[in-house]
Amino acid sequence: MKYDFIIIGAGPAGSIAAHKSATEGAKVALIDQDVFPRDKICGNGVSRRGLLILKRIGLENWSRQFLRPQVLRLKSPDGKILDGQADQRDSRCYGRLIPRKHLDEKLILTAIEAGAKLIEGTKVLAIELSSKSIHVFTEKYKLTSQLVILCDGSHATLTRQIGLANSLPELMAVRQYFTGDSGPKNRMEIHFEQSVLPYYCWLFPLEDGRINIGTANYTTKAIKGKVNLRETLINFTTDPTATQGRLIQAKPVGSIQGHPLRTQFGATLTHATRVLVAGDAAGLVNPLTGEGIASAMESGELAATHALHALKTGDFSDQALSVYSRDLETRYGADQRAARILRRGMSIPHLFTRAFHRLRQDRELALLIGYVIIGHKSPRLVLRPTTLLRLLT
Ligand SMILES: Cc1cc2nc3c(=O)[nH]c(=O)nc-3n(C[C@H](O)[C@H](O)[C@H](O)COP(=O)(O)OP(=O)(O)OC[C@H]3O[C@@H](n4cnc5c(N)ncnc54)[C@H](O)[C@@H]3O)c2cc1C
Known part of the structure; x- marks a missing residue:
């Protein structure tokens, strides 16, 4: 089967890339190893930038069913509290907490409605460049297209396989859900614990009464045994003083689950002949906050814009596609570097x-x-x- 674009990975980056490309008339396949709906290990925080993209693709009303926090509590390692109230003139300022099971499924459905073909439950094993096209080999199929947009997330297995990224993800994060949250539903919390600095433990409540609690840290520290993320999370959730009684009646739902975070933007090549890379695979997770959904969606949209331009001009060369990487650098480079400096200070x-x-x-x-x-x-x-x-x- 021949497509204009094959998009690998149907997370927020891939689905938005598929939606934009299909809306503009391209023939698009969106492939994922998972079968949807499925959960993705995440804190579910969709920032204001992410909400603006949802609005742009007609999902503002849909997003209104999910919790919009009004208070952000910050807690220092010595127990001092700071409550920030959402700006009344900008009610979206703390974003919304949208379970990934629902967000990812909705984005995929929106891409399908725009004309993209979803091929799910099949892992892409390899991609191979030929003179006039690019081939994608999954466990079940061989597909061909003019260009591939790689949105294969923080593991970035294919992005690494073709030599565009070579390092391990810089961060690891774990999260667990609980029921029985006693805190005010509209308050999300960030607790800076001494042992976790510059990172923190988060408590992000959901509209359905569950609360998502997690923590992150450097992968190297975890590998060397200098930090144990599971232990940090267990200690945090079982210590009533740490959570100020918010979890006194809480019960865990499901186990603690972890996933890497790829923050190495700048050390990842984001284009090659007939290939663009977007989302976590491009290292676009914010190194300070671990936030990556909005950048994934934005970069997916940008990748589609450049892919469509290449389709129009017929130029899929490394040089022509380098403009995408330049645009990514303009959009994210300075912010990523500033986040790293702040992280060092923190x-x-x-x-x-x-x-x-x-x-x-x-x-x-x-x-x-x-x-x-x-x-x-x-x-x-x-x-x-x-x-x-x-x-x-
Ligand atoms: C614990 C945790 C908490 C987080 N909390 C937040 C938060 O609150 N807010 C926020 O903004 N960000 C958060 N993030 C980051 C956020 O989850 C990512 O930035 C976001 O998911 C990136 O989207 P993506 O589309 O690039 O990748 P993903 O969402 O990871 O999607 C990649 C997709 O590619 C598929 N795939 C990969 N390889 C293949 C293959 N070979 N063949 C077929 N399919 C493949 C995967 O199945 C997956 O569906 C968190 C991350 C973690 C780990």
């Missing part, structure tokens, strides 16, 4: 404590930091000299 306990103390005295600054942590505002805003002065003096 891993120094006395700096963190001093900054947190300042936030408790400066509500405006506290709101900004909350927005950065939740992926609504750019980390570059924190690195402005005036902001740094307010934060650290």
Whole structure:
């Protein structure tokens, strides 16, 4: 079977790429090894940027059924609390908590409605370039297209197989669901625990009464045994003082599950002849916040725009597609670098404590930091000299 584009991976990046390409008339196959609906290990936080994409593709009303937090609680390692209220003029500022089972299924259905063909439950084993096309070999089929958009997530098995990425994902995260949340439903929480800095434990409630609790850290620390993510999560969820009684009646639903996070944008090549890479596979997870859904959707859309241009001009060369990588760098490069600098600062306990103390005295600054942590505002805003002065003096 011959397609204009084959999109590998039907997470947010792949589905948005498929939706955009099919809407503009391209013949598209969207392939995934999973069968949908399925859950994806995630915190389910769709930031304001992500909600704007949902609005653009006609899913704003659909998204309204999911929880829109109004309070973001930050807790310091020494137990100090900071509650940020959502800006009344911008009700989307803390995003929405949309279970991935529902989000991913809805995005796929939207892509199918636009004309994309979903091929699910079959793993892509290899891709192979020929002079006039590119071949995709799954467990069941051989397919051919003009161009492949790789959206194979943080494992990035195929992206690595063809030599565009070569390192392990930088971060690992685990999460578990609980019922019986005693906290206010509209409050999500980020707890900075001393042993986890610069990362944290999150508590993200859902509309259906469950709460998603998780934590993240460096893969190298986990491999070397310097941090045990499962243990961190168990200690956190079973210590009533850590969660301030919010989980006193809570019961776990299902086991603790983990997944990597690929943050190495800049160290990943995002194009090659007849290939574009989007989403986590491109290393677009924010290294400070672990947020990646919005960037996945945005980069999927951008990849489709460049793929459509290549289809129009008939030029699928490495050089022609390099404009996509340049656009990604313009959009994400400075933010990713700023997030890394901030992360370094946040891993120094006395700096963190001093900054947190300042936030408790400066509500405006506290709101900004909350927005950065939740992926609504750019980390570059924190690195402005005036902001740094307010934060650290
Ligand atoms: C514990 C945890 C919590 C998180 N919390 C948040 C959060 O609250 N907010 C946020 O914005 N981000 C969060 N993230 C990050 C977010 O999950 C990712 O950034 C997002 O899923 C990226 O989307 P994607 O489409 O690039 O990849 P994915 O969603 O991973 O989709 C990739 C798809 O590719 C398929 N695939 C891979 N290889 C193949 C193959 N060879 N053949 C066929 N199919 C293949 C997979 O089955 C999968 O469906 C979290 C991540 C973790 C691990």
